[in-house]
Amino acid sequence: MSAPISQRLQRWFRPRRGWVIAVPLLWLTLFFLLPFGIVLKISLSEAAIAIPPYSAIVNVGAETVSLVVSFSNYLFLMSDSLYVAAYWGSLKIAFVATLACLLIGYPMAYAMARAPAHWQLVLLLLVMLPSWTSFLIRVYAWMGILSNNGLINNTLLWLGLIDSPIRMMNTNFAVILGIVYAYLPFMILPLYANLTRLDGSLLEAASDLGSRSFNTFLKVTLPLSKGGIIAGSMLVFIPAVGEYVIPELLGGPNTVMIGKVLWEEFFNNRDWPVASALAMVMLALLLIPIALFHRYQSRELKE
Amino acid sequence: MRKPSFTTVMLILGLLFLYLPMLVLVFYSFNSSRLVTVWAGFSGRWYIELFRDQQILNAVWTSLRIAFFSASMAVCLGTLAAFVMVRFGRFRGKTALSSMVTAPLVMPEVITGLSLLLLFVHMAQLIGWPADRGMATIWIAHTTFCSAYVAVVVSSRLREVDLSLEEAAMDLGAPPVKTFFQITLPVIAPALAAGWLLAFTLSLDDLVIASFVSGPGATTLPMVVFSSVRLGVSPKINALATLIILTVSLATFLAWYFMRRSEAKRRIAMRMQQEG
Numbered sequence: 144m145s146a147p148i149s150q151r152l153q154r155w156f157r158p159r160r161g162w163v164i165a166v167p168l169l170w171l172t173l174f175f176l177l178p179f180g181i182v183l184k185i186s187l188s189e190a191a192i193a194i195p196p197y198s199a200i201v202n203v204g205a206e207t208v209s210l211v212v213s214f215s216n217y218l219f220l221m222s223d224s225l226y227v228a229a230y231w232g233s234l235k236i237a238f239v240a241t242l243a244c245l246l247i248g249y250p251m252a253y254a255m256a257r258a259p260a261h262w263q264l265v266l267l268l269l270v271m272l273p274s275w276t277s278f279l280i281r282v283y284a285w286m287g288i289l290s291n292n293g294l295i296n297n298t299l300l301w302l303g304l305i306d307s308p309i310r311m312m313n314t315n316f317a318v319i320l321g322i323v324y325a326y327l328p329f330m331i332l333p334l335y336a337n338l339t340r341l342d343g344s345l346l347e348a349a350s351d352l353g354s355r356s357f358n359t360f361l362k363v364t365l366p367l368s369k370g371g372i373i374a375g376s377m378l379v380f381i382p383a384v385g386e387y388v389i390p391e392l393l394g395g396p397n398t399v400m401i402g403k404v405l406w407e408e409f410f411n412n413r414d415w416p417v418a419s420a421l422a423m424v425m426l427a428l429l430l431i432p433i434a435l436f437h438r439y440q441s442r443e444l445k446e
Numbered sequence: 447m448r449k450p451s452f453t454t455v456m457l458i459l460g461l462l463f464l465y466l467p468m469l470v471l472v473f474y475s476f477n478s479s480r481l482v483t484v485w486a487g488f489s490g491r492w493y494i495e496l497f498r499d500q501q502i503l504n505a506v507w508t509s510l511r512i513a514f515f516s517a518s519m520a521v522c523l524g525t526l527a528a529f530v531m532v533r534f535g536r537f538r539g540k541t542a543l544s545s546m547v548t549a550p551l552v553m554p555e556v557i558t559g560l561s562l563l564l565l566f567v568h569m570a571q572l573i574g575w576p577a578d579r580g581m582a583t584i585w586i587a588h589t590t591f592c593s594a595y596v597a598v599v600v601s602s603r604l605r606e607v608d609l610s611l612e613e614a615a616m617d618l619g620a621p622p623v624k625t626f627f628q629i630t631l632p633v634i635a636p637a638l639a640a641g642w643l644l645a646f647t648l649s650l651d652d653l654v655i656a657s658f659v660s661g662p663g664a665t666t667l668p669m670v671v672f673s674s675v676r677l678g679v680s681p682k683i684n685a686l687a688t689l690i691i692l693t694v695s696l697a698t699f700l701a702w703y704f705m706r707r708s709e710a711k712r713r714i715a716m717r718m719q720q721e722g
Contacts, residue, residue, distance in 0.1 A: 160534060167527035167593070168539055171546040174590040178561030181568055195567050247463075250456035257453070264705065266457070268698055273464050275647045276694045279668050280687040283675045284467035287474065290679070292481075294470060327464065377552060385554020387654055392675065402556045409560065409658075419564070422557045433552060440548040440598075 179426070186419035187212045197416050216420035226421065229399040230428065236315060236400060237383035240322035244330040244379050245372065247323065252334035252371075253364075256341070267335065274328040282321050282392050289317050289393070313395030321389040326382070330375040337371025338364075370439050377436035381429055401425055468691055475684035492685040499682065502670055509650050509667040512581055516588035517645035521638055523589065524596025524645075529626075531597070532604040550594040559658030562587050566659060580663030587659045588652060592645035599644060603637030604630075647694075 184200060188211075191198045202209045220226045255266045273281060288294045289311040296308035311317055341364065349359040387402035394400070401421065409418040478489030496502065527547055531540065550558065566576055566583050576583055611633065615625045631638075653668035660666070674680050 160537070163526065164530050164534065164537060164539065164543075167523050167530065167597075168543050168546075170523055170593075171527075171543070171590065174562065174565070174586060175546050175550060176542075178565040181564045182557075182561045185564055195571075247456070247460055250453040251460040254451070254453035254457035264702065268702055269461060270464070272694060272698050273468065275644075275698070276468070276691050277668070277671075277687070278651050279653055279671055279675070280471070280683070280690060281468065283671075283679075283683065283687070284471045286675070287679045288467060288470060292484075297484075324463070324467065327460070381552040382554055385556050387556055388672070402554060405556050405560070415564070418560060422560050425554065426557060429554070433549060436552055437545055437548045440551075441544055 182419045190416050216416045229401045229404045232399045233384045233401040240319045241380040243323045248330035252331045256338035317393040321393045326379040329378040333374035334371040337368050374439045472688045475688040492681045496685045505667040505670040513646045513649035516649040517642045519589040520592035520645040521642045524593035527597040528601035547597045550591040555654035559655040563658040579661035583659045588649040596641035599641040600637045
């Protein structure tokens with residue numbers, strides 16, 4: 144009898160496994176982790192008219208090495224109410240959109256998981272298909288539907304239900320609708336994966352013991368699908384907080400979201416240090432949600 | 447007839463919500479009027495104009511090339527990462543690796559884009575590369591976030607694969623590398639294909655990260671679409687959208703068809719085994 148595979152794999156890989164591990168680890172460290180360090184560094188420097196447009200933190204003189212760290216960018220973010228409003232607005236819009244996604248997506252995922260087996264794959268593909276087309280084009284679709292001379296307003300005017308068009312484009316409502324539309328598949332996918340694993344005999348036992356179906360849902364199904372709810376919500380909430388395309392296309396002057404502010408600081412004002420500070424604060428705000436998502440995901444990977 | 451349950455009704459309404467806006471896009475791409483929202487008769491002129499637009503055609507070619515190379519590299523890196531995480535037991539750096547594999551899935555694009563651009567600027571100062579940003583820098587950026595998606599897809603497949611096949615091959619004297627290429631790889635091939643396709647569509651679709659890390663040399667399709675859409679609704683973009691939706695639907699249908707056929711074959715084989 145030979146040794147189990149894991150031992151043999153380890154024996155063979157031991158001298159070489161370092162190299163196998165190193166390839167993905169080095170790539171991700173260089174191109175994912177290290178860049179955050181650089182963002183942190185730039186956020187502590189000062190804007191300058193130069194290429195690239197910031198001052199050096201470490202200055203090497205003839206006999207001295209001086210380190211100039213400036214917190215002015217962070218202080219600037221606190222002092223200007225625009226930035227605080229943008230963070231707050233992003234969190235609020237992302238929260239409402241996530242909640243809406245959950246309320247729409249949960250019943251859909253539930254119905255999919257309960258559907259006959261030969262239907263499930265078709266339904267899953269139907270839900271995921273829009274997300275494989277173009278994100279930009281799906282957001283663009285709503286521009287033609289919501290605008291003042293768009294499909295909804297034209298229809299309502301034609302029916303005589305309204306006299307003048309209702310303003311829907313360039314509002315927070317349009318932004319929330321756009322986020323729900325764009326991210327709904329990412330809410331449904333983990334919920335569905337979770338709900339298909341739900342043991343049907345638990346529901347049967349509950350109903351045998353006289354529990355009404357809504358009560359069973361609240362006491363059995365809902366707590367067991369907690370993992371799926373967390374994963375789906377984080378997959379919507381975290382990217383939505385930093386969303387740029389949707390507020391830019393569907394939002395109006397009153398929509399201040401942090402992704403859009405960061406973009407404008409960077410591309411229009413060319414203020415790289417302030418853009419970096421904005422990114423660092425956003426990352427700090429999202430650290431807990433990201434950790435939550437990671438914990439769920441690694442538990443999922445272990446199963 | 448039995449009254450449909452609440453969740454079934456929600457599923458149907460939800461699917462309508464997902465598909466109606468796309469159908470509206472397709473419908474108005476055949477509108478002869480320049481005003482997208484007023485129907486003025488059937489026409490294919492926007493498709494002709496689309497194929498005459500050299501800027502869009504160039505951008506399509508650029509995007510397809512970047513997506514092809516990003517997806518291919520992401521499959522290599524993502525598969526390695528998945529294999530290491532699933533089959534290597536414990537090792538130093540495992541927590542770091544698994545965090546760096548899951549974090550890009552949710553990281554806001556503006557943060558990823560900004561941080562990669564600053565990295566490239568620093569590298570240019572330190573080692574002189576990349577001197578100008580363009581396809582190569584977009585390729586690196588896309589490979590990085592796509593390999594995270596590939597790793598998730600492949601690792602869930604690797605976990606399902608029966609270890610005994612690999613064990614048998616090695617008992618018969620196959621070295622681990624040969625076992626990997628001749629046993630493990632064919633078994634996880636569907637996951638690799640799915641991962642490649644997912645990475646390909648993600649790369650084709652990305653606007654924000656590419657806008658940060660690109661230079662004047664490379665303009666991708668989403669950049670062209672975005673600059674046009676920003677100015678308002680344009681029927682040419684509707685025609686482009688229709689072609690994209692058509693392509694993705696066709697590819698999905700083919701994938702479904704082949705999955706169903708292989709499932710049917712598997713069932714017949716199992717029945718024959720039971721009877722024989």
